[in-house]
Amino acid sequence: MSSWVLLAALGAVAAIDSAAFFQGMLHQPLVICTILGSALGLPMEGAYFGALLQLLWLKRLPVGVSIYPDIGPVAVGAAGGALIAFESNLMDMGIAGIAVLLTTIIFVRLGGRLMVLQREAQGGFIPRVEKAIEAGRPGRIRLMLLEGIAMSATRGVIMSVAAAGFLLLLLTGLSALPLENVIQPYALLAGVLGLGVGSVLELFDRRELLPWVAVGVVVGVITMVVI
Template sequence: MDLLTGLVSVIPIALLAGVVGLDVVSFPQAMISRPIVGATLGGAFLGAPEAGLVCGTALECLALESLPVGASRYPEWGSASVVAGAVSAVGATGSSFPDVGAFAVAVLVGILTAWTGGWTMVKHRQLIASFARPRLDQLAAGSRRTVIGLQVFGMTADLLRGALLGTVMYLLARPLAELVNARWTVGEDLSRAVIIACVAAVAASAVWKDFHAISGTRRLFLVSLAVGTLLVVAGA
């Protein structure tokens, strides 16, 4: 893949990372930023939706541990999931599981991108605050033009933030995934089992805390588990 082709191919991933990253907080908060959705889309954009789905399922287990609350710092899983899903598609076909080397790299890159994305969101809030500070009088007076201008500025900056983050991380991670795929020697079943066991442990910890903190969680969990199991059995 030459440089020009590589740059052109990354444009859809960059735009998707921007849109999905925008959904985390700014707009429209329609849950497309959940890892299982973002990673599936990332893989689908490169012709491997099933690889993206598998990666997104793993990242979803990790994302259960974090809850976005107010202005606190938390991982930004939206853009991160798109990048991870796209990386998991390296070497995969449309209906195949991800190659185990790319899968391992994708999960790792997803975690790193989510952590970096959380830091960029803090900087994004600081940017909005610096933009709004000179306009406090207009905001206090209820200026419609100022309010709309601030909202548009904030969403545009957030879109660019996610797109830039996705571009940089994908360009760094794709060659790494190709290299690891070529050199991976551990058995696929064992490798996938280790990865799934690690993310499942994090998910179990998050669910266990919810069992003790939120009334009715155990009942809802059991119902969801039963329905999900029935769907899997029916699909098989």
């Protein structure tokens, strides 16, 4: 039970950080899943799920009024669900990784859609702000911002709990397949990170930046040799 409470609380934190307060990348999968894993006593597993998801949605930019995938709370739910399953019956990490990936792919757009609904609802603040100013009570503006933060928290709780529930159902289905010990967790991570690197490459594939990518490869090789 306490694992679910923790999961919901971190889902709320991720949703608040992603679009309401601070926006300091606490909602990035690698960060929030490492925190969740550490709190549940499984830091390495939490970091693994976070790394798996980190680069896939990085390129989508939350610019202007576009709907962008709300990965934070969904990552908490998916990774949290997997960690809860892992806690109880030592779920195969490869299968859990696949379940986490599929869950987030299905839920991120839903999260973005829910954020749009929240912002539409926040249109109701406008007449209230005007009334507060007219009544000489400008302090209410801050209360409305707190209300917005609370709405984000609620969105985070809903998305994280729903994603965790879905993941547990999915795991039950996947467990019936003969996949035990078939998928190597690191190979899955390397493959997914490769996809992520490829997608992020678009941000840097301009002629003046490609030499920097090449220099990075050389520096990486030298660093590895030295280490």
